[in-house]
Amino acid sequence: KAGVTQTPRYLIKTRGQQVTLSCSPISGHRSVSWYQQTPGQGLQFLFEYFSETQRNKGNFPGRFSGRQFSNSRSEMNVSTLELGDSALYLCASSLAYQHNEQFFGPGTRLTVL
Amino acid sequence: AQTVTQSQPEMSVQEAETVTLSCTYDTSESDYYLFWYKQPPSRQMILVIRQEAYKQQNATENRFSVNFQKAAKSFSLKISDSQLGDAAMYFCAYRSFGGADGLTFGKGTHLIIQP
Numbered sequence: 336k337a338g339v340t341q342t343p344r345y346l347i348k349t350r351g352q353q354v355t356l357s358c359s360p361i362s363g364h365r366s367v368s369w370y371q372q373t374p375g376q377g378l379q380f381l382f383e384y385f386s387e388t389q390r391n392k393g394n395f396p397g398r399f400s401g402r403q404f405s406n407s408r409s410e411m412n413v414s415t416l417e418l419g420d421s422a423l424y425l426c427a428s429s430l431a432y433q434h435n436e437q438f439f440g441p442g443t444r445l446t447v448l
Numbered sequence: 449a450q451t452v453t454q455s456q457p458e459m460s461v462q463e464a465e466t467v468t469l470s471c472t473y474d475t476s477e478s479d480y481y482l483f484w485y486k487q488p489p490s491r492q493m494i495l496v497i498r499q500e501a502y503k504q505q506n507a508t509e510n511r512f513s514v515n516f517q518k519a520a521k522s523f524s525l526k527i528s529d530s531q532l533g534d535a536a537m538y539f540c541a542y543r544s545f546g547g548a549d550g551l552t553f554g555k556g557t558h559l560i561i562q563p
Contacts, residue, residue, distance in 0.1 A: 368550050368551075370550070370551070377553055377554075377555050377556065378539065378541075378551075378553035379553075380549060380550030380551060380552070381550075382550075383550055391548050391549065391550060393549065393550065423491060425493060427493075427551075433545075433546060435481045435498065435500070435543060436495065436498060437495075437551065438495065439485075439492065439493035439494075440492075441490070441491060441492050442491050442492075444491075
């Protein structure tokens with residue numbers, strides 16, 4: 336069974352631009368969570384989607400948003416990029432909402448110049 | 449809010465020896481899950497072991513085992529017979545039973561394996 340896939344793997348943007356990251360969960364998994372990893376703040380929860388609905392959200396500004404499609408694939412969007420948004424963005428999938436086991440993708444490395 | 453603390457930024461162990469990574473957490477909840485994740489240089493987060501708080505028995509996965517002390521809010525990871533492939537960042541993580549805040553991670557411990 337294929338694992339979680341994330342595209343693109345690397346991305347370079349400039350301040351003020353917006354970016355969309357994509358995540359395909361493991362087949363059969365219906366919940367997708369997003370995390371931001373930076374050297375300073377470590378790993379922080381962004382949001383969780385299940386059945387095309389955002390179920391939970393971390394403490395991030397409204398510039399960070401996401402959505403989930405009927406096939407469980409998810410996208411996250413960051414608008415008006417700031418230098419501090421440079422990070423590794425990790426997607427994790429799980430069988431269902433609030434399921435206790437999450438499987439992570441390889442991440443998307445976003446660099447904001 | 450829950451917090452997870454890993455007090456050892458870096459640990460070093462000789463190949464084939466045993467090492468223990470520490471983790472403490474703070475929560476007011478009684479039902480929750482605890483995890484250890486491994487992140488090698490590839491950056492892929494890999495689940496190493498999981499513990500449900502309601503289970504008194506410590507979880508074990510091959511060479512990996514935990515010492516879960518619920519009253520002390522401690523969750524340490526023991527790696528036996530360390531191998532070169534164990535070298536990675538190790539993150540302790542907490543998730544409440546309801547899972548409303550996703551996973552809460554510690555800052556990580558960088559494990560070095562000396563050949």
